[in-house]
Amino acid sequence: MKVNYGATIPISTVDWHTRVSISIFFRACPYRCPYCHNYEYLSEPDIIDAAEIEKDIIKSKPFISSVLFSGGEPFMQIGALKHLAAFAKKNGLLVGVHTNGFYPEHTAELIAKGLVDKIFIDVKAPPDDVELYGRVVGYGEFEGVVGTPEEIVDRVTRTVDIVAASDVELEIRTTVIRRLIGSADDISMIARWVARHVTDEEVCYVIQQGLPENSMRESMRNVVPFDRDEILELAGHAHEFWDNIWIRVKDYGNEKVKF
Numbered sequence: 001m002k003v004n005y006g007a008t009i010p011i012s013t014v015d016w017h018t019r020v021s022i023s024i025f026f027r028a029c030p031y032r033c034p035y036c037h038n039y040e041y042l043s044e045p046d047i048i049d050a051a052e053i054e055k056d057i058i059k060s061k062p063f064i065s066s067v068l069f070s071g072g073e074p075f076m077q078i079g080a081l082k083h084l085a086a087f088a089k090k091n092g093l094l095v096g097v098h099t100n101g102f103y104p105e106h107t108a109e110l111i112a113k114g115l116v117d118k119i120f121i122d123v124k125a126p127p128d129d130v131e132l133y134g135r136v137v138g139y140g141e142f143e144g145v146v147g148t149p150e151e152i153v154d155r156v157t158r159t160v161d162i163v164a165a166s167d168v169e170l171e172i173r174t175t176v177i178r179r180l181i182g183s184a185d186d187i188s189m190i191a192r193w194v195a196r197h198v199t200d201e202e203v204c205y206v207i208q209q210g211l212p213e214n215s216m217r218e219s220m221r222n223v224v225p226f227d228r229d230e231i232l233e234l235a236g237h238a239h240e241f242w243d244n245i246w247i248r249v250k251d252y253g254n255e256k257v258k259f
């Protein structure tokens with residue numbers, strides 16, 4: 001089994017809050033978000049044998065409880081993802097996947113096979129504002145975006161609906177970047193949308209601080225990140241529609257917001 005492979009963090013406490021994981025990053029993605037800092041994963045392939053990754057999992061196993069797949073977009077390589085998720089499960093480890101929501105059928109398949117315990121879905125912009133969603137995933141700005149904004153929003157919606165209807169744990173996240181995505185209206189719209197699609201109150205909606213200094217769009221690299229207070233204010237807007245709000249800021253880590 002071959003994998004278009006990005007990197008591995010042998011022991012991570014930040015990629016899956018509450019768990020110690022090995023984090024495995026796959027290359028390739030159907031989006032081209034202007035703030036992407038893993039953009040070298042989007043074009044240059046690096047094909048390795050899955051056995052190399054299996055060895056890394058075994059090395060980390062004494063120190064971890066889970067394997068976290070990120071990217072890039074892990075569901076873009078469903079064969080490799082199923083293979084490695086099955087390997088993790090066989091070794092008694094939990095499996096988590098970070099996804100941009102573009103692959104509802106692959107997500108459903110991994111859930112149906114019992115190969116995943118938690119799915120973290122990026123809702124990158126308000127799905128009710130299709131044009132903005134397109135801009136945030138680089139549609140019309142960079143080559144390589146797969147599908148139209150309408151198709152992307154439809155796929156993300158179906159992915160959230162599939163995970164929300166399953167017994168797999170779900171987290172929904174939005175990365176906020178000044179002057180691109182993260183106005184009070186944007187966050188309110190996303191939280192209102194979450195409330196329409198998710199019934200389990202345990203599902204976290206996380207507002208993440210975007211750090212644009214290594215962005216794919218060069219002109220974005222000097223944009224000042226939202227600070228914690230600004231993100232807390234956004235959390236207040238989200239809270240009008242959803243109770244379980246978290247923020248994730250580089251210097252403070254994960255915080256559940258108390259209202």
Ligand code: SF4
Nearest residue numbers: 029031032033036072
């Ligand atoms: S979803 Fe966006 S930020 Fe994530 S890897 Fe793809 S292009 Fe980069």
